[in-house]
Amino acid sequence: MRYLYAKLAVRNVFRNRRRTLITLAAMAFGAAAIIVFGGFVNAIYFGVRESTIRSQVGHIQLYRTGYSEKGNLAPFDYLIADYPALRDELRRLPHVKTVTARLGLSGLVSTGDTTTAFVGAGVVPEGEVDLSALAIVVDGQDLTSRDPRGVTLGVGLARAFGVKPGDDLTLLTTTKAGAINALAVKVRGIWESGEKAYDDRFLRIGLPETQRVLDLEAGEVQSVVLLLDATEHTAAVRAAIERLIRERGLDLEVRTWDDLALRYHQVRELFGRIFGVLTLIVSVMVVFGITNTMTMAIFERTREIGTVMALGTRRRGVIAMFVLEGIFLGVLGAVAGAVLGVVLAKAISAVGIQLPPPPGSTRGFLVQIFVVPAVLVRAVALSVVAATLASLYPAWRAARLNVVEALRHV
Amino acid sequence: MDDCVAVEHVSKTYQLGKVEVRALDDISLGVAAGDFVAIAGPSGSGKTTLLNLIGGLDTPTSGEIRIDGEAVSALSAGARADLRARKLGFVFQTFNLLPVLTAWENVEYPLLIHRRGSGDRRARVSAALTQVGLADRAYHRPPELSGGQQQRVAIARALVGEPKLVLADEPTANLDSATGRDIVDLMRRLNRERGVTFVFSTHDARIMSAADRVVEISDGRLR
Numbered sequence: 001m002r003y004l005y006a007k008l009a010v011r012n013v014f015r016n017r018r019r020t021l022i023t024l025a026a027m028a029f030g031a032a033a034i035i036v037f038g039g040f041v042n043a044i045y046f047g048v049r050e051s052t053i054r055s056q057v058g059h060i061q062l063y064r065t066g067y068s069e070k071g072n073l074a075p076f077d078y079l080i081a082d083y084p085a086l087r088d089e090l091r092r093l094p095h096v097k098t099v100t101a102r103l104g105l106s107g108l109v110s111t112g113d114t115t116t117a118f119v120g121a122g123v124v125p126e127g128e129v130d131l132s133a134l135a136i137v138v139d140g141q142d143l144t145s146r147d148p149r150g151v152t153l154g155v156g157l158a159r160a161f162g163v164k165p166g167d168d169l170t171l172l173t174t175t176k177a178g179a180i181n182a183l184a185v186k187v188r189g190i191w192e193s194g195e196k197a198y199d200d201r202f203l204r205i206g207l208p209e210t211q212r213v214l215d216l217e218a219g220e221v222q223s224v225v226l227l228l229d230a231t232e233h234t235a236a237v238r239a240a241i242e243r244l245i246r247e248r249g250l251d252l253e254v255r256t257w258d259d260l261a262l263r264y265h266q267v268r269e270l271f272g273r274i275f276g277v278l279t280l281i282v283s284v285m286v287v288f289g290i291t292n293t294m295t296m297a298i299f300e301r302t303r304e305i306g307t308v309m310a311l312g313t314r315r316r317g318v319i320a321m322f323v324l325e326g327i328f329l330g331v332l333g334a335v336a337g338a339v340l341g342v343v344l345a346k347a348i349s350a351v352g353i354q355l356p357p358p359p360g361s362t363r364g365f366l367v368q369i370f371v372v373p374a375v376l377v378r379a380v381a382l383s384v385v386a387a388t389l390a391s392l393y394p395a396w397r398a399a400r401l402n403v404v405e406a407l408r409h410v
Numbered sequence: 411m412d413d414c415v416a417v418e419h420v421s422k423t424y425q426l427g428k429v430e431v432r433a434l435d436d437i438s439l440g441v442a443a444g445d446f447v448a449i450a451g452p453s454g455s456g457k458t459t460l461l462n463l464i465g466g467l468d469t470p471t472s473g474e475i476r477i478d479g480e481a482v483s484a485l486s487a488g489a490r491a492d493l494r495a496r497k498l499g500f501v502f503q504t505f506n507l508l509p510v511l512t513a514w515e516n517v518e519y520p521l522l523i524h525r526r527g528s529g530d531r532r533a534r535v536s537a538a539l540t541q542v543g544l545a546d547r548a549y550h551r552p553p554e555l556s557g558g559q560q561q562r563v564a565i566a567r568a569l570v571g572e573p574k575l576v577l578a579d580e581p582t583a584n585l586d587s588a589t590g591r592d593i594v595d596l597m598r599r600l601n602r603e604r605g606v607t608f609v610f611s612t613h614d615a616r617i618m619s620a621a622d623r624v625v626e627i628s629d630g631r632l633r
Contacts, residue, residue: 004522011510307506310467311567312495312523314488403467407502 005317009324012297013332023293024333027387030282031337031379032344037278038375039345041271043368045264049231052261054133055193058098058225059234060241061260062086065253067222075104075222076176076214080252083221089248090226093240095233100127101221103210107173109203111161118157118171120203122210130227132191140165140189148206150188156200158190165189171205175215183213194363234258279378283386286333290326290390298322298398305398306406315399322398326391327384334383338376345369413476414575414607415441415464420473422459422630433459435630437473441609443574446601448621449611456630457611458579464609465498465577466490478574495523499568501578501597501610505560507552513539513563514548520571538566542596558589562596569600578610582617594620 013020053059063071067078080086083101090099103122108115125143132142143152151169153161163169164187171183185205193199211218228237234256245252257264298305305318346369353367417439424431434456441447449457462468463475466482467490475482478497485493494500499520507516517538521531539545542562552560561581568576578597582590594617601608610621618624626633 004519007515008508008510015510303504303506304508307502307508308519309491310465310494310500311520312491312493312498314491317523404462407467407506 002320005321005324006328008321009328012301012325013328016297016300019293019296020329023289023329024336026289027286027330027333027383028336028340030285031334031383032341034279034282034379034382035338035341035371035375036344036348036369038275038378039341039369039372040367041275042370042372042375044271045268046370047365047368048264048267049257049261051134052264053231053257054131054227055135055195056131057257057260058131059228059231059257060226060238061255062090062224062226062241062252063222063255065251068253068255071222076216079216079220079222080224081217082219083224084219086224086250086252089244090224090241093237093244095228095230095237096226097229098127098130098225098227100124100131100225100227101207102223102225103207103214103216103221105173105205105210105214107171109157109161110170110172111163111167112170114161116157116160117201118203119201120151120171120205120210122205122207124207127225128204131225134195135191135193137189137191140187142189142191143204143206144188145206147186147188148209149185151185151203151205152189152191153187154199154202155190155192156196157203158187160200163187171213173213175213177215179215181213181215183209185209194357231257279382283382286330286383286386287390290329290387291394293329294322294326294391294394295397297325298394302401302406302409305401306403306409309401309403310407318399318401319395322395323388323391326387326395329391330384330387333387334380337383338380341376341379342371345371413440414443414445414478415439415609416474416476417460417464418474418476420460420463420470420475422456422463422468423471433630434463434470437627437630437632439625439632441575441607443607444601444605445607445609446598446620446622447607447609448618448624449609449627450613450618450624451611451627452613455628457613457627459630460627461577461579461609461611464575465500466493495520495571497574499571499573499576499606501561501564501568501576501581503580503583505552505557505564505584507560507563507567509552512549512551513544513555513566516552516563517566517570520567524571534570535566538570539563541569541600542566556589557585558592561585561589561593565593565596565600569604569606573606575607575609578608580611580613582612582614587614587616590614590617 064078064080071078087099090096101124105122106119109118125145138155143150167187169185169187171185173181175181211220228234238254238256241254348367349369354364355367357364417437420434420437422434424433437460449460451457463470469483480493482490514535517535518531521534539548542565544559544562547555547559582593585593597608598620600606612618
């Protein structure tokens with residue numbers, strides 16, 4: 001019986017080929033839109049995640065316990081005392097690629113004529129190589145341990161001062177004890193991150209010089225930053241570090257990129273909602289398309305419905321016939337949409353479309369579209385479910401037809 | 411009484427806008443098992459309404475109809491569908507085959523409703539198509555068959571489930587007279603060979619002459 005209804009459904013779907021093709025095309029474009037946009041959104045998530053990790057945050061950061069909460073107000077109260085020993089321990093953990101340390105400082109920077117506020121980081125130059133993916137040196141050279149007095153500036157800060165590599169600057173800052181201290185430095189390079197707020201204010205300087213100007217011990221740092229071989233290993237490495245902290249009784253707290261990458265979460269939230277709206281629009285489109293097709297099919301086949309009812313088919317049999325037809329249309333549309341979506345995703349990624357810079361950035365980017373299994377499943381499931389739901393009402397109406405009137409229908 | 415069909419004081423009125431139309435007016439009629447009965451009358455006389463009521467496609471406004479002893483009007487729509495599947499066969503003026511199914515599949519349809527096994531179905535469909543002389547057209551779809559051939563398939567479909575009664579509403583009206591004659595001869599032969607009761611409507615005098623009995627109806631009343 002079910003076999004009969006399925007056979008009828010399949011053959012009836014192909015009865016009015018043009019109409020079926022138009023309906024399928026609409027469904028396929030809807031499903032493909034979900035796949036392409038979902039793939040685009042996922043590529044953006046990935047891009048923002050990796051660029052955040054590789055441009056500053058790293059995969060994991062360690063601080064003295066309490067730093068995350070109160071470190072802003074009293075940075076010198078939450079220093080890690082013996083960085084070299086900790087570094088050696090961390091380097092022994094699996095999946096850890098780079099371990100480096102940072103020390104924040106802020107104050108005034110002056111050319112002699114002009115003075116402005118800056119925010120800076122004392123860094124280990126060699127340790128930052130893999131963490132500066134987006135801070136590209138556009139003029140001069142990057143920091144190196146061989147040039148302890150060198151600094152690199154964000155392009156906005158350099159432009160505001162009109163300085164170039166080789167120029168001298170003076171940094172004024174406050175030591176641990178609260179005294180004013182000055183440091184003469186030389187501009188070694190100018191970099192651009194694409195992040196305007198960062199490029200306009202930020203400078204980098206070697207860690208030993210930073211410790212000296214802040215009047216700190218040589219092993220004292222604010223944060224230890226780890227880069228792993230792959231983002232997927234973050235949770236495992238975090239667990240290993242927490243085990244190490246417990247075993248050694250270390251006074252440290254651990255944060256991962258997931259805790260620190262605020263912007264990543266904002267982007268996910270925003271695009272997640274846009275994606276939700278798109279999904280809703282496509283669902284509505286599919287529901288209307290199928291309802292329309294099924295309603296027309298039922299009108300055209302009224303006498304056939306009367307006939308099968310006269311032959312003793314019960315109402316639920318008529319419902320089954322039309323719902324199966326809807327499901328079959330849904331499956332066809334979903335498969336066509338999945339194929340179209342994957343082809344479009346690959347094609348758009350291959351062609352390489354350049355998009356303008358997003359808000360807060362100065363750099364445009366190439367459109368990348370991932371083929372994400374979860375998005376494919378979502379698009380396919382949505383098409384099938386929407387088509388099934390959309391066929392329920394027309395099927396119910398067909399089953400409610402009066403047999404005598406249906407048989408008389410021309 | 412072992413009447414196959416018993417129609418007892420049946421009336422049927424329709425509401426057409428504000429006007430009440432009396433399609434059938436106090437009709438009583440018995441059809442014995444094995445009968446070959448023609449219901450004759452001009453169009454609009456109530457022939458189709460009477461056949462629809464006997465076939466359980468519609469319910470009378472008053473009166474009672476029994477098929478093989480079973481009261482039809484008391485049954486729910488679903489129970490009437492089951493009764494049709496078990497005891498009745500239908501032949502329509504416009505053949506009403508399902509165009510997406512082959513002749514074989516159209517004939518098989520009632521057996522699928524009966525949930526017969528596939529071996530049983532194969533034997534019965536084959537026998538029914540042979541009886542109507544269309545064994546060689548089994549895999550053609552209705553649009554590839556002539557009107558007469560389509561009506562033969564419809565007769566095979568009506569008979570395949572071995573019903574007590576076959577109802578045929580103007581089965582020859584859409585056929586030329588020679589083909590119509592063939593169809594009536596076929597029905598007559600099946601009636602004789604298999605003892606199936608036939609009740610059919612017609613307004614063609616030549617077709618009526620083949621019947622055991624002609625029931626004339628006009629303006630909703632028997633004459």
